Amino acid sequence: xxxxxxxxxxxxxxxxxxxxxxxxxxxxxxxxxxxxxxxxxxxxxxxxxxxxxxxxxxxxxxxxxxxxxxxxxxxxxxxxxxxxxxxxxxxxxxxxxxxxxxxxxxxxxxxxxxxxxxxxxxxxxxxxxxxxxxxxxxxxxxxxxxxxxxxxxxxxxxxxxxxxxxxxxxxxxxxxxxxxxxxxxxxxxxxxxxxxxxxxxxxxxxxxxxxxxxxxxxxxxxxxxxxxxxxxxxxxxxxxxxxxxxxxxxxxxxxxxxxxxxxxxxxxxxxxxxxxxxxxxxxxxxxxxxxxxxxxxxxxxxxxxxxxxxxxxxxxxxxxxxxxxxxxxxxxxxxxxxxxxxxxxxxxxxxxxxxxxxxxxxxxxxxxxxxxxxxxxxxxxxxxxxxxxxxxxxxxxxxxxxxxxxxxxxxxxxxxxxxxxxxxxxxxxxxxxxxxxxxxxxxxxxxxxxxxxxxxxxxxxxxxxxxxxxxxxxxxxxxxxxxxxxxxxxxxxxxxxxxxxxxxxxxxxxxxxxxxxxxxxx
Numbered sequence: 260x261x262x263x264x265x266x267x268x269x270x271x272x273x274x275x276x277x278x279x280x281x282x283x284x285x286x287x288x289x290x291x292x293x294x295x296x297x298x299x300x301x302x303x304x305x306x307x308x309x310x311x312x313x314x315x316x317x318x319x320x321x322x323x324x325x326x327x328x329x330x331x332x333x334x335x336x337x338x339x340x341x342x343x344x345x346x347x348x349x350x351x352x353x354x355x356x357x358x359x360x361x362x363x364x365x366x367x368x369x370x371x372x373x374x375x376x377x378x379x380x381x382x383x384x385x386x387x388x389x390x391x392x393x394x395x396x397x398x399x400x401x402x403x404x405x406x407x408x409x410x411x412x413x414x415x416x417x418x419x420x421x422x423x424x425x426x427x428x429x430x431x432x433x434x435x436x437x438x439x440x441x442x443x444x445x446x447x448x449x450x451x452x453x454x455x456x457x458x459x460x461x462x463x464x465x466x467x468x469x470x471x472x473x474x475x476x477x478x479x480x481x482x483x484x485x486x487x488x489x490x491x492x493x494x495x496x497x498x499x500x501x502x503x504x505x506x507x508x509x510x511x512x513x514x515x516x517x518x519x520x521x522x523x524x525x526x527x528x529x530x531x532x533x534x535x536x537x538x539x540x541x542x543x544x545x546x547x548x549x550x551x552x553x554x555x556x557x558x559x560x561x562x563x564x565x566x567x568x569x570x571x572x573x574x575x576x577x578x579x580x581x582x583x584x585x586x587x588x589x590x591x592x593x594x595x596x597x598x599x600x601x602x603x604x605x606x607x608x609x610x611x612x613x614x615x616x617x618x619x620x621x622x623x624x625x626x627x628x629x630x631x632x633x634x635x636x637x638x639x640x641x642x643x644x645x646x647x648x649x650x651x652x653x654x655x656x657x658x659x660x661x662x663x664x665x666x667x668x669x670x671x672x673x674x675x676x677x678x679x680x681x682x683x684x685x686x687x688x689x690x691x692x693x694x695x696x697x698x699x700x701x702x703x704x705x706x707x708x709x710x711x712x713x714x715x716x717x718x719x720x721x722x723x724x725x726x727x728x729x730x731x732x733x734x735x736x737x738x739x740x741x742x743x744x745x746x747x748x749x750x751x752x753x754x755x756x757x758x759x760x761x762x763x764x765x766x767x768x769x770x771x772x773x774x775x776x777x778x779x780x781x
Contacts, residue, residue, distance in 0.1 A: 308381065319353050342370065342374065466480060541656035
């Protein structure tokens with residue numbers, strides 16, 4: 260620890276005597292400074308032991324001493340050393356009373372103790388403390404390195420928590436807690452998720468100091484990774500500010516965890532290349548070859564029903580989807596296959612697993628953010644569009660991919676973030692008629708009928724709709740219209756003449772019915 264006034268008083272060679280401020284001797288001393296100026300405050304930085312002989316001071320004037328001592332305390336001076344036997348045989352009572360009043364420790368320096376000896380003692384103690392801190396820091400670095408090699412990130416956290424006499428936590432790219440040390444720190448770490456997310460929005464490297472949850476401790480947050488976007492974050496909780504040795508330990512932990520993160524990123528890139536090969540084989544209808552290439556890395560994923568996710572969108576937003584899916588899979592111990600393809604992302608994940616759920620939650624969050632622009636939703640056209648297939652297996656992987664693409668296409672037309680293929684099967688085809696191309700076709704097909712009706716020569720459109728809705732039953736359709744069936748027959752012949760199409764053709768009837776539905780949605 261750094262030198263204190265108490266350690267100087269107890270230094271046998273200095274022979275210092277306390278004359279005031281006995282209860283404040285435990286304060287650290289940053290330096291010992293000699294000054295005979297009447298006002299040395301402009302040259303003080305705080306934390307100094309000021310040494311004087313009162314050469315230019317009226318040390319017997321109570322008012323002058325009160326002002327002098329008050330300014331020293333305001334400048335952060337931690338103690339005043341007064342040499343007796345030089346200008347004064349003893350410390351004047353005015354100075355003693357002023358020091359007592361302001362709570363400033365006042366030390367009597369005997370004539371035989373030169374100020375230089377005090378300065379040397381302070382300097383030697385500071386140097387010894389720094390040497391101890393550096394030595395302890397190197398020892399901590401060795402221990403952290405050993406733990407990194409033998410136990411990975413969890414070992415680094417455990418060693419770091421012991422070094423700082425506190426706790427440590429590691430967060431993944433999504434801001435979720437990956438590991439803590441000791442285990443009891445898990446709840447504290449989880450309550451800092453919002454702070455970690457704010458840290459991730461800043462370019463790396465970034466750090467911040469926050470009050471611990473419920474003001475339990477002081478927490479330092481540090482981003483990890485060498486890229487612009489942090490790959491992880493480290494939290495270090497302690498009861499007070501870190502000392503030099505503890506700071507060495509934290510910096511060593513940051514370096515080791517960053518190295519682990521970057522190495523993991525390289526391995527992850529290699530895994531992605533394997534995953535891309537597995538995906539190509541599945542889509543080519545070669546599940547056996549895909550299993551052989553997947554091995555232990557993705558093999559388990561092909562042994563149970565999976566879902567295919569296909570997403571389009573901006574790079575940053577797809578990166579967010581990737582982080583959400585991969586982080587959820589890592590926390591649950593699932594295998595997940597993620598293949599980026601330019602502006603497109605393909606994901607193969609276990610049906611009912613955490614990765615699929617995370618993808619759905621991500622889409623829901625983006626949908627909610629889009630509804631409230633001030634919360635940071637992307638501009639129109641910048642949002643990701645996601646299609647999710649029905650559960651499938653390796654043999655039907657190509658069909659699952661097609662399902663996901665179909666769902667993505669529908670999501671884009673409907674202005675949705677996510678559409679599941681099962682929703683298409685359970686829903687209706689009618690919403691698809693809102694497509695501009697379908698409406699244009701419907702308007703062109705029915706325009707002649709609308710123009711005929713506009714002249715007041717009949718009601719062919721309504722008659723056609725009633726006849727089609729009754730499946731060509733003349734009596735029922737005529738009753739709906741309130742006309743004789745012969746009148747309806749005449750109108751249907753006019754429809755055929757105007758359109759140049761036969762209503763006996765089921766394809767024609769289908770097209771006319773869809774056209775009527777499309778125009779009725781305007």
